Amino acid sequence: MPAGLIERMYAFQVYPREVEEIKGGQVTNVASIQEILDVAFDQSNLTQGPGIGFNFTSVSRNHAVRDFLLSIAFGLPDEALKAAEDLSLRLASAMDNRSNPALFAVSTHQVKSNPSSRSVVLWTFPQQAVFRFSAGSDSTVIDLMDAFNRESNVRKAALFTGENGKVDFLGGKVLDLQGTTSTKPAADFWVVKFLDAQLQLGAKEGSRLLATALRNTHDKCREDPGAQAQVHSAILGIISSNQSLYSLQDVEDRYLSGSTAEVFHNQVKSEPTRTSSFQLDESVFESQIHYRIYTLQTGVIVSVPLEVAGTVEVTDEEDRRTLKLSGMVMEEKLRSRRG
Structure with missing residues (x-):
């Protein structure tokens, strides 16, 4: 399902650490790319991604990224543009030489079910070989969107939805297609350095992820009865345990060993996801892996x-x-x- 009708959009060319080279600005022809953005949003499955919560340093809930998002969603045009520019600078500063140049886009969407709410989506797309920039002009927008049309594979994204209130925009959903253990130092910048947040799996999401990982491990070990017996014992142990909080890493350490643990580990390699605790939803878990x-x-x-x-x-x-x-x-x- 699409994120919603685009109200505002900004796009920037971002290179690691090169804050002086950032070019881009407001996209004025948003209607022409609505369909493309809808397709990218649907294909990303961003709404099903892991949840994140901002790292607040005080009860006042002051947070730089949250403030930028609120300005982009609800601020005056000049405030929204400035906030989008500040986000692009923050992204460039968070990246290092292991990160690839990117097309960074920020879009604000209407929420059909609640006129008072807005959704803000942060996107990164692979950088193109050639860009023609004239920051702040219509030609910049056209060139950016030409590149967007040619290469629309989302690499990283984040979704935030809410009203303009004190209890809104405290967290969101993320997508990180590079978030594996082998690329963890390069990938950490998206959630940890750029967004200043931490992963938070919901009960249903975490329970479903755990069940899927165990089921896939069982299927991949079909030639190893001993490994399948380990998975079976793990499932029974989880169901019969009084423990309420789990993480994938906890399950691996407690119930699995040897090649079985390795196969299970490879089902979800992203370390923030693996170590994020969640409340076990028994009905969801058993519905995924009951038989x-x-x-x-x-x-x-x-x-x-x-x-x-x-x-x-x-x-x-x-x-x-x-x-x-x-x-x-x-x-x-x-x-x-x-x-």
């Missing part, structure tokens, strides 16, 4: 609730796994494949 499913050579599919999976016997004989199950039939149904 262990076996498909037999005959085409029969056996679906076993995890809490009784111990009643199923799986043996390995000459590179073949055999399932044995017995029990009293309590109900029998006849269904077509369409259910």
